[in-house]
Amino acid sequence: MNDETHQDAPAEGAGDLSECQILDAEGEAIEVDVLGPWLSFLCEDCGHPVLAAALPNLRGSDPAHPAICRGCGHEYFLDLRWEDRRLYVSTPGHGD
Ligand SMILES: [Zn+2]
Numbered sequence: 001m002n003d004e005t006h007q008d009a010p011a012e013g014a015g016d017l018s019e020c021q022i023l024d025a026e027g028e029a030i031e032v033d034v035l036g037p038w039l040s041f042l043c044e045d046c047g048h049p050v051l052a053a054a055l056p057n058l059r060g061s062d063p064a065h066p067a068i069c070r071g072c073g074h075e076y077f078l079d080l081r082w083e084d085r086r087l088y089v090s091t092p093g094h095g096d
Helices: none
Strands: 021-024 032-035 038-042 049-053 075-081 086-090
Touching (some): 038 086, 049 075
Parallel strands (some): 021 086
Antiparallel strands (some): 032 038, 075 086
């Protein structure tokens, strides 16, 4: 049977992203480097490395705290869905 308890789900924004599938805003898997709550990926526009964290108030944690590409200024944030073990590297305003 499917046990719906979430005893291993950490508090939102405090987990290990290596447990998640990392996807872009379109739902396509992307190449990333993960270390705990930190995520490194390449800018979809210019290919410059971008570093973001799924930690409150740090760069990339939410649309109000975007990680900004130092190559082109593109803004990203981590749309974390722990319940699905998925993380979307999204753009503020995308899809809204
Ligand atoms: Zn860029």
